């Protein structure tokens with residue numbers, strides 16, 4: 001199957017003044033399958049936006065290559081089948097509806113169907129009542145909503161979103177989440193860079209964590225969160241001191257033990273006069289995984305080659 005997005009051994013070195021160079025991506029490889037919502041995570045400066053800009057063809061890799069919907073990065077015809085939202089939404093100062101129509105026209109759309117679609121996408125992001133206002137006067141969240149609308153106008157097969165919800169209020173976030181799930185149900189692919197890990201956890205089928213320009217964790221979200229080798233046990237009527245690294249809330253003591261030792265632990269709880277409340281595989285949060293994968297101290301000088 002043709003990948004929706006594919007990076008093959010991509011490196012990107014930014015050249016600064018004199019001999020200063022910064023390696024933003026280092027032998028970076030990643031494959032995003034059609035029809036998935038893919039979470040692209042990493043600390044500030046990890047190389048996420050760089051990877052996205054390379055995919056969009058805004059610049060070229062120093063080495064390596066990549067494909068978007070089966071064609072090499074930078075293909076203008078493929079670009080028309082893709083929706084893109086930049087991390088810092090910078091839009092021409094025009095009325096919102098005109099602006100969205102302008103982006104639709106860039107993707108080869110036109111006529112009454114474009115006008116209809118522009119109104120539709122502005123409605124989808126909750127901006128229908130603002131569509132005649134100049135975006136130059138918009139708030140940050142309204143700009144981000146407009147950015148989402150322009151990314152959707154051409155009904156793209158692949159949506160590339162660089163932190164699409166960072167400025168959105170909770171209601172708008174829920175709306176964007178539903179919109180992304182709806183797009184997936186229609187068979188579209190979504191490549192989503194975000195620092196909002198709880199949202200990523202909710203909607204992404206797979207995630208990659210990158211650090212210093214390389215993939216340091218990759219997997220199905222459910223598999224990463226499921227920690228098969230530890231069991232979480234909650235019990236009542238026991239002292240929190242009886243078990244290491246336990247926590248207590250409303251009289252319920254919770255701790256985890258290695259898988260395989262749960263039977264012996266349950267017996268110990270009963271022998272202490274305790275009562276078991278629950279026994280479950282330990283689930284970790286995406287934040288735990290992110291911190292673990294990227295915990296090497298990060299210096300803002302990282303990647304400096306010279």
Ligand SMILES: Nc1ncnc2c1ncn2[C@@H]1O[C@H](COP(=O)(O)OP(=O)(O)OP(=O)(O)O)[C@@H](O)[C@H]1O
Pocket residue numbers: 014015022023024042043044045046047048049050051087302303
């Ligand atoms: N145009 C540029 N010229 C020189 N260096 C750049 C340029 N763009 C990015 N960089 C550097 O490349 C590295 C990766 O930056 P990038 O913007 O890709 O990170 P990011 O993962 O998107 O971070 P954030 O989470 O903060 O958005 C950083 O060290 C950054 O300073």
Ligand SMILES: [Mg+2]
Pocket residue numbers: 048049050087162
């Ligand atoms: Mg970025």
